[in-house]
Amino acid sequence: MKIAPISYLFLFLIILSILYSCSTHLKDDNPIIDKALSELQLEFEYMDTSINPRSDFYQYCNGTWMMENPVPDDKSKYSTFNVVDDKIKKHLRLILLDVSHNGDSEGSDEQILGDFYTSFMDTLNRNDKGTEPLDETKLLEYAASIENSDGIVNVLSYHHPRGINSIFNFRIDIDEKNNSQYVAYLSQGGLGLPNKGYYFDEDERSITIRADYKQHISNVFDWNGVSLSEEEVARIYGIEEALAEASRSQEENRDDNAKYNPYTVKEIANENPTINWPKYFDKIGLKNKSKIIVQQPEYFKRLGELIREKPINDWSLYMQWRVLNEFETAMTTELLNENFDFYSKTMRGRTTMKEDWERAIATITGSPINELLGKKFVEVKFSIDDKAKVNEMVDHITAVFDERINDLDWMSEPTKNKAKEKLASFARKLGFPDKWKSYEDLQINDSNYLENIVQLSLYTFKDKLDKLNNAIDKSEWHMPPHLVNAYYNPVLNEIVFPAGIMQNPFFDARFEDAVNYARMGAVIGHELTHGFDDQGSRYGADGNLENWWTSEDSIKFSEKTQKLIEQYNEFEVLDGVFINGKLTLGENIADFGGLTIAYYAYLKSLEGTERSVINGFSNEQRFFIAFGQVWKNTIKEDELITRVKTDYHSPGKYRVNGTLSNMPEFFSAFNIQEGDAMRQPSDKITKIW
Secondary structure (H helix, E strand, O other): OOOOHHHHHHHHHHHHHHHHHHOOOOOOOOOEEOOOHHHHOOOHHHOOOOOOOOOOHHHHHHHHHHHHOOOOOOOOEEEHHHHHHHHHHHHHHHHHHHHOOOOOOOOOHHHHHHHHHHHHHOHHHHHHHOOHHHHHHOHHHHHHOOOOHHHHHHHHHHHHHHOOOOOEEEEEEEOOOOOOOEEEEEEEOOOOOOOOHHHHOOOHHHHHHHHHHHHHHHHHHHHOOOOOOHHHHHHHHHHHHHHHHHOOOOOHHHOOOOOOOEEOHHHHHHHOOOOOHHHHHHHHOOOOOOOEEEOOHHHHHHHHHHHHHOOHHHHHHHHHHHHHHHOHHHOOHHHHHHHHHHHHHHHHOOOOOOOHHHHHHHHHHOOOOHHHHHHHHHHHOOOHHHHHHHHHHHHHHHHHHHHHHHHOOOOOHHHHHHHHHHHHHOEEEEEOOOOOOOOOOOOOOOOOHHHHHHHHHHHHHHHHHHHOOOOOOOOOOOOOOOOOOOEEEOOOOEEEEEHHHOOOOOOOOOOOHHHHHHHHHHHHHHHHHHOOOOOHHHEOOOOOEOOOOOHHHHHHHHHHHHHHHHHHHOOEEEOOEEOOOOOOHHHHHHHHHHHHHHHHHHHHHOOOOOOOEEOOEOHHHHHHHHHHHHOOEEEOHHHHHHHHHHOOOOOHHHHHHHHHOOOHHHHHHHOOOOOOOOOOOOOOOOOOO
């Protein structure tokens, strides 16, 4: 059937009206361009245009994709990060297969990486050995032999260098108030559940998790040939519950000043005489004891009381559990499945375990030898041209940030000068380290995975102890090059962008600037803004923890950030489940500041160029759509609840909608009106950076 000419005109007018409703504030003289999606990298087919962008921009950008991409059984969340990560893992698998069959010389990068991978993958050997590798470590034997408080100290000094999280944590790191040296830190620890809240929250899910956790403890001991009574399990759990009660919450632990409490060994011993601290430090090999930072002094005071109050047999059972809990995934398939059932299925809603090779990559990525894998990755999958382009974007975004500091109407000139000084002092690391770590003294074999894990812990512990006597190595990276992530290090005042995140769809030199600035640019701006969030702003230009604000400006800043806390507290992710605005404050500030700065850097990139309309969307609209789409994800309810309780980041939907609902630039681009869901009321909107 042919359509009459008048029908063509009518159809054209309908299409034109639809495009106009999606594209506000466009100039009539802008050319309309139709680009291939592969070139543009705005996935218009992912959008759900039945949703009004004024009511839910995240759903508008991603609704079709979310409907077509349910969470896979082996994941608890599926997002853009997973898409990129899955691509990278295919390259990493080939690398690991290659190095595991080469028979390279002892101590070489290839031998260490290849043998570790082989030991992980050899599940048949692990099943045959059963408890034998664990028995060889003597970790359980020592924990079972405790007879008094000195025995606890002996076991702790044996556990901690071998990576066992018992009772408290010890680490060596850069001194936050004197970043020219390393210092020892003591902090709360020793829990098998994610944080304090899991032991005391009274919602039905938390109660169920606690019951399942106790059953998990019993099941793991059964695997080891020890049948515990309910009363014995309760005693183990009772230790953890008491430690949790003495611990600070995650929100409280965000205050770095409150965690900086320098002590001498004598002072620690005087305040906590139940624990023989000189003996503990001697046995772990700490020779430089001039200063130790105790991050939660009240925890250690209560710990001394608990050691006196709780029967010694309870501590012995608890420390045996810490060993078993630490190595659950390192032994037999039966125990691996038991770990998966509780920590992945119950806690996060996963139904299928990842394949062995994927778990091997995840394990290596989270291990001290992750840089070896990253080194191999950048040899085959990284462009120096991309690094140069990202470096140029950092320059532009930093310049815009500097201008915005000048224009702040709430900050005084003295604080502005300090802020600009700090911004100008940012160091940057892009792609991969200039100097690779050496692991030539590390002993790794191809047949005993658990022994390899212990060796890695011992190697890392010794390396940290040795740093106490050496200068700070500012070239060191704390994230492997292949990871799809980025970070800001306040103590060194540096931003770091691994090669992994400089990948499509976060970045591609072929993308138009609207996409690169909305995605990689927002990541750059995010990390820069971390230097000025509620915690990063407490560190000066030299990286030391110090106050560089006037008291008046500090009050104004707190008032502005309080508005963000209150906004995010009102976001209900599930019935009765709300975001914790205080816990997520730093990341929310960084999201908001980062996108705002990236937006204005993008506008600068347009100067002198011809604007365009693509698929009905203006330059500004494409920028915001690109941002909305990079945070697309689907997530299981259990995972969402776990993240809300433990993650410093807001869920993806609210990283988009929460950020944009404060931005006048977004309101203008999509004609968002007062009263629309995507616009905060005027008295709640805050402008920080």
